[in-house]
Amino acid sequence: MNLMNTALDGYSKRNEAINNNISNVNTPGYKKNKVSFEENLKEQLNMSNSLKLNTTNSRHIGFKNKQINTDIKITKDNSYSTRNDDNNVNIDVEMANLTKNTMLYNAIARQVSNESKKIRNIIREGR
Numbered sequence: 808m809n810l811m812n813t814a815l816d817g818y819s820k821r822n823e824a825i826n827n828n829i830s831n832v833n834t835p836g837y838k839k840n841k842v843s844f845e846e847n848l849k850e851q852l853n854m855s856n857s858l859k860l861n862t863t864n865s866r867h868i869g870f871k872n873k874q875i876n877t878d879i880k881i882t883k884d885n886s887y888s889t890r891n892d893d894n895n896v897n898i899d900v901e902m903a904n905l906t907k908n909t910m911l912y913n914a915i916a917r918q919v920s921n922e923s924k925k926i927r928n929i930i931r932e933g934r
Contacts, residue, residue, distance in 0.1 A: 815916060818912035822909070831894075838883045
């Protein structure tokens with residue numbers, strides 16, 4: 808559930824960034840924002856599925872479960888500009904990204920809702 812909540816936060820931040828990019832499509836000199844969090848989320852998911860060792864003696868070799876950074880990174884894309892006014896927002900690309908991001912957000916939100924229903928059902932003992 809924590810990973811899904813982090814994913815929802817990331818998709819929400821990306822939605823804000825894309826909407827900001829779309830709002831500034833005609834602003835001279837504006838550079839679009841990008842949001843990245845998937846790689847850190849994948850690493851966290853791999854770590855949560857990895858082997859966890861229980862040590863019963865101080866001389867046993869233990870496994871240190873290091874925490875992976877799941878921070879959401881917002882960066883400016885200064886790499887290129889396709890327009891004379893130095894604005895690098897392409898409205899068609901941003902609209903496609905907005906659609907994709909919305910679909911991913913909705914899919915994760917449905918999963919969170921389904922998990923919550925399962926937990927409520929368990930608490931009510933199936934009644």
